[in-house]
Amino acid sequence: MSGRTTANEHDLLSANIRALGDALGRVIIGQHGSEALALVEQVRRMAKDIRNAPTNTDPQALPQLIADLDLPQLRSLVKAFTLYFGLVNLAEGVERLRVLRARDLRHAPAPRAESIADAIELLKRHGVPAPAIQEWLDHALIMPVLTAHPTESRRRTILIKLRRIFDTLVDLTFGERLVLPADRQAALTRIEREIVGLWQSDDVRNRRPSVLDEVENGLFFFQTVLWELLPHIYREMSDALQAAYPDHPWRLPPFLRFGSWMGGDRDGNPFVTPEVTVETVRLMRSAMLRYLIDCLDRLITDLSQSVQQVKVDTAIIDRIAEYRELMPDAAATLNPHYRCEPYRQLCHFIQARLHNTLQYTLDYTPRWGIDPPLARRPDIYYHSRELLADLDLIDASLRNNGSTLIAEGLLRDVRTLVAVCHLHTATLDVRQHASRHTAALSEILAAAGVVDDYEALDEAERIAVLSVEIRRPRPLTPSRLSHFSPATAETIHTFRVIAAISEQLDPEIFQTYIISTTSQVSDLLAVLLLCRDAGLYQPGQASQLHIVPLFETGDDLQRAPALLDELLRLPVYREHLALRDNLQEVMLGYSDSNKEGGFVAANWALYRAQVELTAVTDRHGVRLRLFHGRGGAVGRGGGPAGQAILAQPPGTLHGQIKVTDQGEMISDRYLDPRTAHRHLEQVVNAVLRAGFPGMARQPEPTWLAAMEEMATTARTVYRQLVYEDPDFLIYFRSATPVAEFNRLRIGSRPVSRRKSDRIEDLRAIPWVFSWMQSRHTIPGWFGLGSALEAFVEADPHHLHLLRTMYQHWPFFSTLLDNAQMIMLKADMNIARAYASLVPDRHLAERIFQRIESEFRRTERMICQITERNDLLAHQPVLQRAIRQRNPYIDPLSFVQIELLRRLRAAPPEEQGELETVLLMSINGIAAGLKNTG
Numbered sequence: 001m002s003g004r005t006t007a008n009e010h011d012l013l014s015a016n017i018r019a020l021g022d023a024l025g026r027v028i029i030g031q032h033g034s035e036a037l038a039l040v041e042q043v044r045r046m047a048k049d050i051r052n053a054p055t056n057t058d059p060q061a062l063p064q065l066i067a068d069l070d071l072p073q074l075r076s077l078v079k080a081f082t083l084y085f086g087l088v089n090l091a092e093g094v095e096r097l098r099v100l101r102a103r104d105l106r107h108a109p110a111p112r113a114e115s116i117a118d119a120i121e122l123l124k125r126h127g128v129p130a131p132a133i134q135e136w137l138d139h140a141l142i143m144p145v146l147t148a149h150p151t152e153s154r155r156r157t158i159l160i161k162l163r164r165i166f167d168t169l170v171d172l173t174f175g176e177r178l179v180l181p182a183d184r185q186a187a188l189t190r191i192e193r194e195i196v197g198l199w200q201s202d203d204v205r206n207r208r209p210s211v212l213d214e215v216e217n218g219l220f221f222f223q224t225v226l227w228e229l230l231p232h233i234y235r236e237m238s239d240a241l242q243a244a245y246p247d248h249p250w251r252l253p254p255f256l257r258f259g260s261w262m263g264g265d266r267d268g269n270p271f272v273t274p275e276v277t278v279e280t281v282r283l284m285r286s287a288m289l290r291y292l293i294d295c296l297d298r299l300i301t302d303l304s305q306s307v308q309q310v311k312v313d314t315a316i317i318d319r320i321a322e323y324r325e326l327m328p329d330a331a332a333t334l335n336p337h338y339r340c341e342p343y344r345q346l347c348h349f350i351q352a353r354l355h356n357t358l359q360y361t362l363d364y365t366p367r368w369g370i371d372p373p374l375a376r377r378p379d380i381y382y383h384s385r386e387l388l389a390d391l392d393l394i395d396a397s398l399r400n401n402g403s404t405l406i407a408e409g410l411l412r413d414v415r416t417l418v419a420v421c422h423l424h425t426a427t428l429d430v431r432q433h434a435s436r437h438t439a440a441l442s443e444i445l446a447a448a449g450v451v452d453d454y455e456a457l458d459e460a461e462r463i464a465v466l467s468v469e470i471r472r473p474r475p476l477t478p479s480r481l482s483h484f485s486p487a488t489a490e491t492i493h494t495f496r497v498i499a500a501i502s503e504q505l506d507p508e509i510f511q512t513y514i515i516s517t518t519s520q521v522s523d524l525l526a527v528l529l530l531c532r533d534a535g536l537y538q539p540g541q542a543s544q545l546h547i548v549p550l551f552e553t554g555d556d557l558q559r560a561p562a563l564l565d566e567l568l569r570l571p572v573y574r575e576h577l578a579l580r581d582n583l584q585e586v587m588l589g590y591s592d593s594n595k596e597g598g599f600v601a602a603n604w605a606l607y608r609a610q611v612e613l614t615a616v617t618d619r620h621g622v623r624l625r626l627f628h629g630r631g632g633a634v635g636r637g638g639g640p641a642g643q644a645i646l647a648q649p650p651g652t653l654h655g656q657i658k659v660t661d662q663g664e665m666i667s668d669r670y671l672d673p674r675t676a677h678r679h680l681e682q683v684v685n686a687v688l689r690a691g692f693p694g695m696a697r698q699p700e701p702t703w704l705a706a707m708e709e710m711a712t713t714a715r716t717v718y719r720q721l722v723y724e725d726p727d728f729l730i731y732f733r734s735a736t737p738v739a740e741f742n743r744l745r746i747g748s749r750p751v752s753r754r755k756s757d758r759i760e761d762l763r764a765i766p767w768v769f770s771w772m773q774s775r776h777t778i779p780g781w782f783g784l785g786s787a788l789e790a791f792v793e794a795d796p797h798h799l800h801l802l803r804t805m806y807q808h809w810p811f812f813s814t815l816l817d818n819a820q821m822i823m824l825k826a827d828m829n830i831a832r833a834y835a836s837l838v839p840d841r842h843l844a845e846r847i848f849q850r851i852e853s854e855f856r857r858t859e860r861m862i863c864q865i866t867e868r869n870d871l872l873a874h875q876p877v878l879q880r881a882i883r884q885r886n887p888y889i890d891p892l893s894f895v896q897i898e899l900l901r902r903l904r905a906a907p908p909e910e911q912g913e914l915e916t917v918l919l920m921s922i923n924g925i926a927a928g929l930k931n932t933g
Contacts, residue, residue, distance in 0.1 A: 013095040016169060020087040023192045024080070027199055032076055039073065040080045047890040050829075063833065066894050074895055075917045081892050082924030083198055085885070086158070089927065090166045092881060094173050097674050101174075114642060115681050116233070117240035119688040128692050130248035133241070137255055140655035141625065142687050145259035145429065146221070147662045148214035156217055157201055159667050163224075165194050166672055203920045211271050215262045215280050219287050221670040222425050226258065227291055229673050230420050231413035233680055254419045256684060258426040259512070259658065260284070265431045266494070267516040268763070274490065274497040277430070281501055281509055282361055285424045289358040292387075292423075295414045296351035302410050303343035303394070305403060313397035316342050319390065323349035327356075327379050343394055350390050357381045357423070366500035368534075369479055374504055383507055384422035391415045424509045430498065431514040431550070432491070434523040440491040441526050443484055444533075445469075448476045462522035466529050467572045476533045495534035502536070502544055511546060514587055514627075518549035519556055521567045528576055543579035548627065552589030554597040554715070557605040560586070561612035568620040577622065585658070586613055587627035591764030598718030598783040603815055604711035610652045625656035641679060645686035647814035650696040657687055664926065696810070703805050703812070706791060706798070713790050714783035721782070721850055722759065727840075729759060731847040734838040735831075736770035737900060738762075740918060773925050775830040775893060776851060780822030785858030788865065802865045816862055820871040823859060824882045825929050828852045830893045837900055889928040896921040 028037045046062040066074070104112050111117035123133060168187050209217070233256060241250045263280025266272035305312070320342060324331040330352035338344040357380040367374065381387045391414060398407040442454040451457065451465055469476065481489040498510050513531070515523050527547050531537040536544040551560040564586065567573055577584060588609060593602040610626060617624040630644070645657070661669060669679045689695055722728055733739055759767070771778045792798045805812040831848070838844035863869060872879040899918040903911055 012098060012173060013091060016091040016094060016173060017088055019172075019188065020091060020165075020169075020191070021084065023188065023195055024083055024087060027192060027195045028076075028080055030196070031199055036073075036076050036080075039069075040077060043077060043891045044888065047894075048887040050890065051887050059829075062891070063894050063898070066891075066898050071913060071917060074899065075920065078892065078895055078917055078920045078924055079199065079203065081888060082203065082920060082927055083195065084888060085924060085927035086162055086198070087165070087195075088885070088888075089930070090162060090169055093166060093672065093675055094169050096678070097170065098173055100678065111240070112681075114685045116236045116684050116688070117243070119685040120240040120244045122689060123692060123695075124244045126692070126695060130241075130245040130250075132692070133245070134248065134251065136655045136688075136691055137251070137253060139623075140253075140255040140687075140691070141657070142256045142655075142684060143259050143427075143658040144661045144683070145261060145627075145658055146218045146426070146666055147261040147265065147660050148211070148218070156220060158198065158203070159220075159671055161194050161198050161201070163671055165191050168194075170674070203923050211263055211269070211276050212279055212283065215260075215283050218260055218262045218666070219283065219425065221666060222258075222421075223287065223291070225670050225673045225676050227417060227421070229676055229680070230256070231416040232677065233684070234416045234420070235412075236681065237684070254416075255655075256680070257420055259429055260426040261429050261431065261660075264428045267431045267433045274493045277428075277494070277497060278364075278366055278501070280428060281424065281506065282364065284426065284428065284509070285361045285506060286358055288421055288423055288425045289354055289361065292414070292418070293351055293354050293358070295410075295417070296347050296354065298410055299414065300344050300347045300351070302406070303347060304341055305343055305398075305406075306340045307342060308340050310403065311401045312342050313393070313400055315393050316346055316397050319393055320345050320349065323353075327352055343397075346390065346394060350387070353379055353381060354387075361505065364505050366497050367504065368496040368500045381423060382505070384418050387423070388415060388418050391418065422506075422508045424506055427511045428509050429512045429514055430494065430510065431516060432494070433516045434518055434526075436487065436491055437515070437523065437526040437530060440484075440488040441529065443488045444476050444492070447483070450476075459520050459522055462520075463525060463570070466522060466525040467570065470525065470529050470532055470537075470572050471539055476529075491530070492534070495530050495536060499534040499536050499544070510544065512548055512585065513545045514548045514550050516550050516552070517556070518551060518563070519559070521563060521570070524549055524567060525570075525573065528573065537576060537579075539575055541579075543576045546580055546583070546585045547576070548585045548587050550587040550589055550629070551609065552592040552629075554593050554601060554605050557588070557593060557609040560609050561616050564613055565616045565620075568616070568622060581623075582621070583623045583625060583656075584617060585625040585627055587629055587658075589629045591629065591768070594779055595759070595762075595764050595767050597715045598722075599779060599781055599819065600714035600784050600787055600815070601711045601718065603811075604707050607649055607707075607811055611649045614649070614652045623654065623656070624652075625658065626652065627658040627660075629660050630662070642682035642686040643810075643814050643817075645683065646690055646696070647810040648690060649811070650690070650698055651693070653687060653690045655687065655691045659683075664930075668930070697808060699809050699811070702801060703809055706801060706805065707812070710787035710791050714787035717786040717854070718783040721847075725847070725850075727843045728847060730840070730843060731835070731838055732759070732770070735834045735844065735848075736774040736776070737896065737918070737922065738766055738770035740900065740903070740915075740922075741766040741770060769926075772825075772929055773896070773922060774834040775825075775827045775889075776834070777822045777826040778851065781819045781826075781858050782851070782854055784819055785854050785856075785861050788861035789857055792861070792864075799864065803867065806865050816865065817872075817875075819858065820862060820866075821878065821882070823855065823862075824871050824879065825886075826855065827886065827890070827893075828855055830890060833894065833897055837897065837904075885928055889925060892921055892924045892928065896925065 025037055028040065043062065043065070046057075046065070049057045050059060050062060066077075069077070100112065107113075111121055120133075168190050172184065172187050234252060237255075238250065238252050241248070241252075263272065263277055263283075323346070327349060330349055333352075334345060334348055338348065356377075360377070360380045376382060391411065395407050395411055395415065398404065398411070438455060445451045445454045445465070450469060454462065454465065457465065477484075477492050481492055484492070498513075502510055513527055515527055518524065524547050528537060531543075531545060531547070532539070549560070549563070551557050564584070568577075568584070588606055590602065590606065593605055596602075597605065613626070614624055626648075628644075641659070645653070668675075670676045768779045788802065792802070802812075806816060807813070828851075831851070835844045835848040838847075859871060862871065866874065868874060870879070872882070896918065899914060899921060903914045903918055906914055
């Protein structure tokens with residue numbers, strides 16, 4: 001398969017793409033003969049001709065050719081183009097690394113742009129003193145949270161093979177280990193071998209993944225990349241601080257940590273049960289413990305200092321003596337050669353205690369309501385600080401006795417990893433829908449004789465009842481839950497499991513409980529009462545969890561500040577908050593607000609909510625942590641992470657931010673350590689730059705007023721199409737593969753919250769995914785053009801105002817740049833072909849014309865404001881990459897349209913193979929477009 005591009009012959013990216021394309025071509029010939037490759041090349045040329053010479057090309061020739069192919073030929077085509085995109089993505093990733101390295105060499109010894117050192121240097125130039133940065137670090141938290149939202153369509157098997165090709169391609173590009181021609185040829189052979197393996201592997205899963213499959217998939221990125229990478233990120237922060245402020249005695253707390261929703265997110269997913277959550281904790285903790293046990297093996301090798309050569313602190317000798325008495329079995333297996341090597345002896349005991357902890361974790365079963373509580377075993381680690389205390393003894397002794405360089409090696413990295421990942425890899429968030437808590441409490445309070453019908457109470461009455469019950473020490477629920485409905489029993493059991501694990505196994509893994517669709521104060525008090533009943537909250541003594549409202553719709557975002565203000569006025573809630581260091585976390589949903597009000601209105605509602613929520617918490621003397629529920633697609637808050645952080649309202653971060661990493665974005669960011677390193681340093685850079693007053697310009701009042709007006713217009717235009725046109729739902733379900741999305745076995749969660757055809761009940765992921773697949777990309781731009789046009793037409797001076805906003809306001813420039821990127825991935829000609837799937841031709845043409853007209857309007861207005869002739873003209877590399885991909889995505893789109901047509905017409909007994917190839921095409925288009933969900 002040809003990989004030729006328009007770049008010149010010396011372009012390394014072109015050379016790599018060509019080498020990969022040629023290797024793929026040889027594999028196709030080897031697997032299916034030269035005729036198969038000839039068909040791929042014919043389709044590729046025809047697709048390029050349609051784009052490059054539309055007046056001289058019959059637009060129906062390619063669709064007709066595809067319509068005449070049999071299913072095996074369609075499968076081969078889909079396989080070829082899907083694999084090609086996977087390989088091109090790798091080549092582009094290697095090219096990014098090459099460009100960064102070249103830039104570093106050109107600008108050395110200056111820090112790399114968007115690096116941690118670059119941010120520290122910028123703060124120093126702006127006069128930020130070291131104590132201010134230290135205070136920031138002491139309270140900072142940057143937490144990517146991995147979720148299992150189903151937009152990653154590639155199997156882990158495929159990701160592993162692609163990673164091997166990437167590593168080999170890096171070697172070929174940089175030539176560091178391939179100096180001989182024979183070495184280069186061997187590398188090319190390895191790549192081709194992996195491509196054969198990819199060709200012969202199933203593209204799509206044979207079954208929908210279970211929740212525990214998703215947990216293990218998430219752990220894969222820690223096991224292969226993040227555990228090794230995180231200590232390096234911390235080293236870079238430490239080195240940058242020391243270089244910029246050498247006289248300050250720096251402390252570096254765990255400011256960058258990871259969270260996870262996999263196995264804890266039960267909102268709309270009936271498969272996330274309390275038992276699954278227990279097994280999730282077991283998997284996460286046992287994986288971390290096994291890795292730490294391996295780290296101790298390496299430490300035992302490194303720490304060979306002998307008391308015959310160097311002094312050792314008496315604390316080390318005393319700790320070894322304690323362990324000999326505490327763990328006689330471990331003492332019996334101590335290597336006699338370690339007689340004069342106390343660090344090795346202590347590491348042996350630490351490792352033995354980790355083994356005990358691992359076995360305890362594997363055997364653990366939650367036991368709730370035991371009185372008195374289970375006694376803690378002294379030969380296992382419950383809390384990471386217990387392990388850190390042992391490692392810190394070794395660190396102090398090494399530094400006190402001439403071995404600082406040794407302490408700064410592997411030991412430092414292990415101590416960092418324990419401080420960051422604790423004993424469980426990542427914190428596990430629990431999420432549930434607000435209505436589940438309301439329904440459960442209605443049963444619980446009735447059974448306890450508190451109130452007959454809690455759900456019938458108005459909001460003031462609910463708050464009054466909950467405020468009283470939260471302060472009462474009596475239990476509301478009996479040990480046995482058999483007289484409750486299954487849903488209520490499961491809700492109670494979930495809180496009990498969290499409490500049991502926190503007390504008996506790991507007190508650090510659960511930190512956050514998120515309430516989906518929070519709409520009133522009683523939603524938070526309900527969870528606080530359920531926490532109190534399970535022992536997770538004891539007024540005046542302890543509060544185990546942050547209780548986090550999730551505001552998702554436009555209306556909820558608008559009401560959020562008033563709701564939070566009312567909440568923080570309640571003494572009963574402030575008592576809980578005081579036990580959580582007066583820190584209130586609030587989650588903002590980027591998906592449902594977009595689906596409800598469109599791209600512009602959603603982004604503006606989120607911006608405004610952040611400003612107003614910050615004002616509320618400042619007024620109450622409470623710290624605010626914002627949790628951004630972003631997806632990969634622009635329609636779900638996606639886009640470059642660093643740019644998104646810098647586009648937040650000035651003064652709203654305060655060094656505390658959580659952001660979801662979802663679906664295919666997890667593998668895009670964390671599959672390779674070099675790519676992961678660049679992503680994380682850009683995130684840290686952006687949060688640092690946004691965390692200090694004066695680093696960002698405050699928006700002008702006229703800018704805010706302009707956005708308010710445009711958001712209102714955009715929302716009206718969007719809702720007129722999506723919710724007020726009675727034929728739109730027919731168009732959506734016919735002109736996109738949304739109906740087939742549920743067949744794509746990429747996630748454990750159903751695509752809708754309830755059985756319904758309404759757009760309101762459809763989850764945002766299939767909504768966005770379907771529009772991306774059909775090349776409309778509506779969630780990333782629709783309504784923007786009308787808003788911009790109406791604003792400019794109202795006053796001729798408004799065009800200059802919008803240009804000023806684009807040049808000086810990161811929020812507005814990011815809004816327009818993200819729209820440009822997603823519009824460049826759209827294609828109205830391909831979208832029109834998808835519209836042909838709508839049975840009613842008049843309906844299809846009418847709806848499509850509205851979409852296409854808005855697309856052209858948006859394109860025209862963006863070009864006027866950015867003062868450029870083309871979308872993304874200011875980012876030529878990205879523009880070129882997208883434009884080069886489109887001719888290769890087009891064949892997959894035409895194949896998918898044909899497959900949809902055949903599948904929808906086929907009897908059930910003939911749908912199996914068609915469905916498989918269709919799902920392969922969805923994978924291929926997702927790989928070609930990227931950030932699809």
